[in-house]
Amino acid sequence: xxxxxxxxxxxxxxxxxxxxxxxxxxxxxxxxxxxxxxxxxxxxxxxxxxxxxxxxxxxxxxxxxxxxxxxxxxxxxxxxxxxxxxxxxxxxxxxxxxxxxxxxxxxxxxxxxxx
Numbered sequence: 584x585x586x587x588x589x590x591x592x593x594x595x596x597x598x599x600x601x602x603x604x605x606x607x608x609x610x611x612x613x614x615x616x617x618x619x620x621x622x623x624x625x626x627x628x629x630x631x632x633x634x635x636x637x638x639x640x641x642x643x644x645x646x647x648x649x650x651x652x653x654x655x656x657x658x659x660x661x662x663x664x665x666x667x668x669x670x671x672x673x674x675x676x677x678x679x680x681x682x683x684x685x686x687x688x689x690x691x692x693x694x695x696x697x698x
Contacts, residue, residue, distance in 0.1 A: 584671075585623055587632045589615040594642055598650045605649055609681045611656070613641050617664060618672040632668050640667050641675075653677050653693035661695045673697050 592613040597605045615637060623631030644663045650656040657677045664673050678692040 585619050585621060587615075587617045587619055587623075587634055587637060587670075589613070589634055589637050589641070592638055592641055594645050596645050596649075596656075598645075598653075598656055600651050609679070611645065612678040612680055613645075613660065614674075614676040614678075615641060615660075615664065616672075616674040617668055617670040619668070619670050632670070637664065637668070640664055653679060653691070654695070657693045657695040661697050665697060 592615070593610050594613065595608055596611045597608040598611065599605055599609070617632055617637065619632045625631075640663050641660050644660045645656065650659065657675045660677070661673050661675045664670065664675065674694065674696045676692055676694040678690050680690050682691050683689065684691055
């Protein structure tokens with residue numbers, strides 16, 4: 584089983600519940616795992632899942648609309664990755680590094696896995 588991984592993909596977005604978050608925007612950090620069976624063992628790019636195209640798909644979803652919740656953003660990314668690449672399994676994690684939960688030092692994140 585091959586897993587294509589994209590880690591720490593940092594994208595600027597205008598997502599969030601609060602108007603201020605949507606107006607000023609902030610960074611979101613994506614981690615993606617796509618289980619793709621044995622695609623790519625031929626050593627031919629056209630047989631593989633191209634990680635550049637995976638990153639572009641994440642960017643396309645993030646830029647297409649504003650999401651209030653990380654859960655909705657992560658789910659939309661997972662849906663698009665399933666549509667474009669038909670993986671056996673997909674896992675999308677979205678972190679919001681600019682947030683201090685309850686004023687404490689930390690990071691918030693949401694993870695969506697399918698199936």
